Amino acid sequence: MTDRAPAKTGLWRDIRRQFLRHKGAVFGAYLFAGIVLAVLLGPALWSIAPDALDFSARNAAPSLAHPFGTDQLGRDVLAQVLVGGRISLAVGVAAMVLSVGLGTLVGVSAGFFPRLDGPLMRLTDLFLSLPLLPLLLVIVMLFREALSAAVGTEMGIFLLVVTAIGLTSWMPVARIVRADVLSVREREFILAARASGTTRFRQITRHVLPNVLSPVVVSATLGIANAIITESALSFLSLGFPSDFPTWGRLLSDGVVYLAEFPWRVFWPGLMISLTVLSVNFMGDGLRDALDPKLRARTARL
Template sequence: MAERRVVSSGPWRDMWRQFVRHKGAVFGAGLFAVIIFAVLAGPLLWRVPPDTPDFSSLNAGPSMAHPFGTDQLGRDLLAQVLSGGRISLAVGLTAMVLSVLLGTLVGVAAGVFRRLDGPLMRLTDLFLSLPLLPLLLVIMMLFREALSSAVGTNTGIFLLIVTAIGVTSWMPVARIVRGDVLSVREREFVLAARASGTTQLRQITRHILPNILSPIVVSATLGIANAIITESALSFLGLGFPSDFPTWGRLLSDGVVYLSEFPWRVFWPGVIISLTVLSVNFMGDGLRDALDPKLRGRAAPL
């Protein structure tokens, strides 16, 4: 009788299988990859300059020469969407990294050190009680001119937007991480490490952080969508990047005035923002199911 060979599948393979069974996550990952490729390689393939006016094609509709149409100065909207996408995605990714780092630091400190738990959570509650959009508007108005004069307009606004979004969006990450840390720190392997004299820093880096990666990764993916929407809102309100530095939110803001006559001015940037946020949210759902051992055995959603 032939001996049956048992092939053990590792946790990473299980995670990958669960992820690819999630049809929405696969669709989101593919769509997000297409958007990333478009904004990175698009300007190399579509060589129309985004800032060159064409006064013979002012507010022209979609055509072979201008697939997305043109703006009030005759600039190609497709070229502006591709160029502005780099800035919008850079803001989203950088602000997400900042907010996740701050949230993880606060959550781990509150979960591990009992004396810091109360003050840090009250600080988190204080930030959660603040109205986000008015706070962002105040930050932009207070520091916009100072940073612009210090490091340049575009660099200063980029740093200000990233910092403002990052320091006002870390609170949900902190609360989620704290809850998971409180659960993990009482498990047997952490108690054994503590009893053997392992330092708290090593307990955190070796035993606690690897076991709370699931909520951190999911929060990171959803943080990208939140940062892109927030940057678009600030640019839409006129407190983001200047008009000669197009982002998706800036293009929306410039096109609102022409909405009734030239609706494609708003349609294309709005569709790109919606598809990007939708794809990131789908990926976040799939990663949540794939990284959570309790959910891996469930049937994949349709």
């Protein structure tokens, strides 16, 4: 009778197993994947163009011809929701990359280099003390026309909105990463690497960053939801994309005037925003649990 060879389990396999145990995270992942596929493939599969006018069907209720109804110009709301989702998700992902990258850089620098800790944290406190929405409004109003004239309306507004959201949402990430780096910095393997003459850059990239991966990934998932909500608020206030670029927030802004008579104008884009934010939050909860080594070890013993 021979002994059975131990099962080969790696880090990513354990993370995947723990993530799949979280039913809410799995549901969120499927829901988010469905939304992404819908906005990427939907415009190609849906025969009606988002800018096609049909004045005979203005403000039509949902039907087989127009499942989400039409707007005041007879444009199909489903087509607009699908196309607008591309812009909203692109803004969310791009702004998340900028905010998480900047927050991680500030957090690691403040936590690993004691001389930079004070100045960088005071800078973080300064940004946290600024009123977010008024600051975004000022940034958009100051640079909107200049960027639109330089690179075009759509690209100019996209770059402006992404940059504004990214530069005003990195502070929580920086604080979370700094706290983890302060804890990791005094661990035995960091002290051993320092004693062996390992450069600081290699210490950070090889030992520090992998051990603060959990809060970074969770912040990244939640950052997408935060960016989509912020872009929707700017578009709702008519300071984001113009009306011919139907983001979900812009569709909400255009439909609120008709809320009493044609509530579906607001319902569908609002539902897409809610489902996207909900799915991303569920995924963030699952990733937080899956990336927690203590929880993975406790689950493996069960």
